[in-house]
Amino acid sequence: MKSHCVELRRARPLLGTIVDIQARxxxxxxxxxxxxDAFDAVERVHRLMSFHDPASDVSRLNRDAxxxxxxxxKWTWEVLHVAHKFxxxxxxxxxxxxxxLLTLWNFLPRLNAGHPERMRGTSRTTNRVITxxxxxxxxxxxxxxHDIILEKGxxxxxxxxxTIDLGGIAKGFAVDCAINALxxxxxxxxxxxxxxxxxxxxxxxxxxGIRSPLDPNRPAGTITLxxxxxxxxxxxxxxxxxxxxxxxxxxxxxxxxxxIDNVSVTVAADDCMTADALTKIVFVLRDxxxxxxxxxxxxxxxxxxxxxxxxFSP
Amino acid sequence: xxSSFNFIGLPVAALVAPxxxxxxxxxxxxxxxxxFPGKKFTAAPVxxxxxxxxxxxxxxxVRVLKDExxxxxxxxxxxxxxxxxxxxxxxxxxxxxxNADGSVKQIEVMVYRETYGYEIRNDVWRAQFVGKxxxxxxxxxxxxxxISGATLSCRHITDGVKRLVAFYEVALR
Numbered sequence: 001m002k003s004h005c006v007e008l009r010r011a012r013p014l015l016g017t018i019v020d021i022q023a024r025x026x027x028x029x030x031x032x033x034x035x036x037d038a039f040d041a042v043e044r045v046h047r048l049m050s051f052h053d054p055a056s057d058v059s060r061l062n063r064d065a066x067x068x069x070x071x072x073x074k075w076t077w078e079v080l081h082v083a084h085k086f087x088x089x090x091x092x093x094x095x096x097x098x099x100x101l102l103t104l105w106n107f108l109p110r111l112n113a114g115h116p117e118r119m120r121g122t123s124r125t126t127n128r129v130i131t132x133x134x135x136x137x138x139x140x141x142x143x144x145x146h147d148i149i150l151e152k153g154x155x156x157x158x159x160x161x162x163t164i165d166l167g168g169i170a171k172g173f174a175v176d177c178a179i180n181a182l183x184x185x186x187x188x189x190x191x192x193x194x195x196x197x198x199x200x201x202x203x204x205x206x207x208x209g210i211r212s213p214l215d216p217n218r219p220a221g222t223i224t225l226x227x228x229x230x231x232x233x234x235x236x237x238x239x240x241x242x243x244x245x246x247x248x249x250x251x252x253x254x255x256x257x258x259x260i261d262n263v264s265v266t267v268a269a270d271d272c273m274t275a276d277a278l279t280k281i282v283f284v285l286r287d288x289x290x291x292x293x294x295x296x297x298x299x300x301x302x303x304x305x306x307x308x309x310x311x312f313s314p
Numbered sequence: 315x316x317s318s319f320n321f322i323g324l325p326v327a328a329l330v331a332p333x334x335x336x337x338x339x340x341x342x343x344x345x346x347x348x349x350f351p352g353k354k355f356t357a358a359p360v361x362x363x364x365x366x367x368x369x370x371x372x373x374x375x376v377r378v379l380k381d382e383x384x385x386x387x388x389x390x391x392x393x394x395x396x397x398x399x400x401x402x403x404x405x406x407x408x409x410x411x412x413n414a415d416g417s418v419k420q421i422e423v424m425v426y427r428e429t430y431g432y433e434i435r436n437d438v439w440r441a442q443f444v445g446k447x448x449x450x451x452x453x454x455x456x457x458x459x460x461i462s463g464a465t466l467s468c469r470h471i472t473d474g475v476k477r478l479v480a481f482y483e484v485a486l487r
């Protein structure tokens with residue numbers, strides 16, 4: 001922390017959450033420029049990867065990629081590549097095709113009219129019964145990340161109709177892009193927090209509170225970071241009843257079942273996309289996650305009711 | 315695996331519950347300059363009639379809770395509006411800059427406050443959530459500047475902005 005640096009902190013609603021960006025720079029002009037550039041980067045990720053925007057790469061893929069190859073932006077391409085790598089490494093524990101279940105359970109809207117993979121159910125907002133086929137898949141024949149083909153020239157094709165959602169990884173990616181923007185604009189230090197996916201850079205240490213899974217408005221403790229990213233996954237804000245069952249927006253890609261326990265997983269890694277994706281993998285693999293964490297030089301802590309924090313620290 | 319855990323326990327009695335998370339981002343002046351740099355602002359508060367409130371609700375499909383809206387006229391013809399939204403977990407004051415044609419120019423969060431959920435009687439691991447490992451140090455901190463945890467949705471702001479766009483149509487245009 002240099003005394004002649006100015007500090008700037010701003011927050012805007014983006015990526016379905018509140019994105020907080022902080023910069024330290026030698027003067028006001030540099031600080032404002034850096035923060036603006038960082039928000040521009042987050043807005044770009046938002047435009048490309050939003051599930052809600054019909055013009056986003058994600059919507060275009062969900063609508064058309066099972067019919068023809070769809071060319072996408074290089075940022076979306078990068079995220080899909082990393083998602084593919086994590087799905088492979090975790091044997092499908094991390095799987096972006098769980099978007100299908102998120103729409104089925106009303107965590108995401110049903111946008112793509114004409115999509116052959118629509119479902120029967122009662123719309124929460126209108127109470128109208130949506131009459132479409134509920135696809136039932138045999139265990140060995142359900143849609144998964146294996147059905148996504150990354151072709152040459154940033155083109156993507158699906159083997160079958162899929163609903164992908166990048167909610168488990170795009171926020172981390174957006175944080176990394178924003179950090180790069182701060183650095184490129186000559187900020188000395190900075191912090192980007194997209195709804196709990198957070199990364200810091202610079203010489204100083206930053207203390208970050210971790211929400212208590214039992215009472216998420218209170219921190220259970222703080223973790224101190226320097227030039228590192230952190231992400232926490234838990235279901236405390238997403239758990240709800242759907243179709244008579246308790247569901248959450250956090251899904252085990254291997255079993256296709258939602259997590260419904262009051263558990264939180266926090267992962268620290270060098271970049272935020274890695275931390276973001278790894279939280280979902282730790283959720284599924286729990287005690288077996290060691291080798292994957294070691295591979296990514298990441299560490300994790302699991303918080304749950306009635307037991308002490310469990311550290312996984314390669 | 316167990317050998318890789320490395321934390322230090324502390325007695326519960328030593329701890330005091332930290333305060334709720336809150337950040338003040340911008341004052342009114344700062345928010346004005348952040349959205350409309352270098353412009354002049356004239357206060358033009360609006361008190362809504364019940365007919366106007368109904369019209370806004372019909373257009374936006376969002377409930378209007380307050381009669382009064384803090385509004386400034388901007389020297390370039392735009393509008394600067396301060397609004398508040400309250401959710402189950404949060405309380406947010408934010409500013410919206412509207413262009414002269416009513417389109418949204420920029421949204422800035424001014425104050426973000428999280429509200430308490432419920433009291434925890436027996437928070438077993440709060441007591442033990444203090445320790446160290448190879449890459450990260452843990453400690454208790456009563457003045458938390460940043461918080462990591464599952465996403466709080468910004469749906470209330472999104473709804474608030476929809477309501478303000480309808481407010482422009484009904485009361486400012």
